[in-house]
Amino acid sequence: xxxxxxxxxxxxxxxxxxxxxxxxxxxxxxxxxxxxxxxxxxxxxxxxxxxxxxxxxxxxxxxxxxxxxxxxxxxxxxxxxxxxxxxxxxxxxxxxxxxxxxxxxxxxx
Amino acid sequence: xxxxxxxxxxxxxxxxxxxxxxxxxxxxxxxxxxxxxxxxxxxxxxxxxxxxxxxxxxxxxxxxxxxxxxxxxxxxxxxxxxxxxxxxxxxxxxxxxxxxxxxxxxxxxxxxxxxxxxxxxxxxxxxxxxxxxxxxxxxxxxxxxxxxxxx
Numbered sequence: 721x722x723x724x725x726x727x728x729x730x731x732x733x734x735x736x737x738x739x740x741x742x743x744x745x746x747x748x749x750x751x752x753x754x755x756x757x758x759x760x761x762x763x764x765x766x767x768x769x770x771x772x773x774x775x776x777x778x779x780x781x782x783x784x785x786x787x788x789x790x791x792x793x794x795x796x797x798x799x800x801x802x803x804x805x806x807x808x809x810x811x812x813x814x815x816x817x818x819x820x821x822x823x824x825x826x827x828x829x
Numbered sequence: 830x831x832x833x834x835x836x837x838x839x840x841x842x843x844x845x846x847x848x849x850x851x852x853x854x855x856x857x858x859x860x861x862x863x864x865x866x867x868x869x870x871x872x873x874x875x876x877x878x879x880x881x882x883x884x885x886x887x888x889x890x891x892x893x894x895x896x897x898x899x900x901x902x903x904x905x906x907x908x909x910x911x912x913x914x915x916x917x918x919x920x921x922x923x924x925x926x927x928x929x930x931x932x933x934x935x936x937x938x939x940x941x942x943x944x945x946x947x948x949x950x951x952x953x954x955x956x957x958x959x960x961x962x963x964x965x966x967x968x969x970x971x972x973x974x975x976x977x978x979x980x
Contacts, residue, residue, distance in 0.1 A: 736939070749947070751925055766858050777935045778942075783863040785921060785929030787901045787945040795939035 725819050729805040730826030737799035737823055739770055741792040741807050749784030768809045770794045801825045862928050868920060871928040872957060872966075875918055880957065880964040887912060888956050888967035896948065899973040905943040906956040913961040914940035922968075923952035948973045 725743040732738075743765065750762025762784055770778040770792075778794045792807075799805070801823050808818030862874035872880060891905030908914050914934055919942070920927045929946045946954075953968040 749926070772937070775935070775937075777938045779933040781858050781863070781931040781933075783926055783928055783930065785924050785926060785946050787947055791943070791945055793905075793941075793943035795941050796935070796937045797939070798937045 723815070723817055725807065725809075725817060727805065727807050727819055727821045729799070729821050729823045731799050731801050731823045732825075732827055735797055735799075737772070737796050737805075739792075739794040739796075739805055739807070741768070741770070741794075743768075743790050743792075743809060743817075745788070745790060745811065747784060747786055747788045747790060751784070763812055765790065765809045765811045768792055768807065771806045771808075772796060772799055773803050799823050859928075859931065862918075862931070863926060865928060866925065868922050868927045868955065871920055871926075872955075875928070875931070875957060876959070876964050878964055880966050883958075883965045883967040887965065888958055890954070890956065890967070890969040891943070892954065892969060892971055894970075895972045895974065897974050899948040899950070899975055901945050902948050902971060902973070903943070903945050904954055904971075905941065906958075908940035908956075908958050908960075910940060912940065912958075914958055915961070916959040917942050918955075918957040918959075919944070919946065920955040920957065921946060921948055921952055922955065924949050927955075 723744050728740045730738050745765055748760050748763040752760045754760060764784045765782050768780040769776055777796045803823045804820050805823060806818060806820040810816045862871050865871035865874050887909040889907040891907060896902040906917055917932045919930045921929055930944055932942045934940060951972045953970050955966060955968045957966050
């Protein structure tokens with residue numbers, strides 16, 4: 721994958737699931753200048769969706785104000801170890817990626 | 830003029846259609862809010878309803894008072910779980926485009942979001958929270974020792 725992502729989903733004893741997502745992406749705002757003074761064109765992730773067994777729990781819209789190599793945290797109830805969690809994103813140039821993981825038992829933070 | 834508007838609507842529709850195809854879900858990106866150049870403009874693009882200052886401390890920021898690197902400022906927003914939170918917007922007052930992120934939450938989601946944002950300079954960050962009872966807002970000043978816009 722050109723733009724890899726990492727997802728971890730853990731469910732603690734209280735039934736709270738924590739999803740941690742790291743995406744490799746430059747998140748160019750369109751305001752940054754190169755050394756020769758020309759602008760680097762905008763290119764950033766616009767949407768991120770977190771699904772728990774096909775059901776959307778979090779839907780994020782992002783702008784260029786989110787840092788390079790963005791992170792996303794999502795907390796929800798109703799998940800159990802073994803359930804699937806899928807994270808997908810689309811950027812301003814229509815590039816997309818998605819990755820799924822299985823909830824494991826662990827400690828939330 | 831009517832033709833231009835019609836064409837614009839058609840283009841808008843086709844873009845949404847394309848994103849739906851690419852993404853397989855209902856996709857909307859609030860163009861007006863994300864392109865707003867001032868904080869009040871961004872807020873009014875997010876809601877036309879009155880926005881009430883959070884006086885009861887329902888909104889809690891998890892963020893450092895001083896950020897050494899403005900390119901990566903960790904910000905968390907935690908809202909009282911007794912409120913039915915539908916959406917949380919994260920805005921930075923002095924950025925060229927104040928709206929950084931907008932999160933829509935399902936009823937199962939805990940109203941707690943965390944991400945890392947860019948800050949051009951020392952500024953207040955704002956959390957605009959959409960609840961079943963209306964919109965509430967809170968802010969926190971974050972000092973930035975090195976700006977995150979130059980690169």
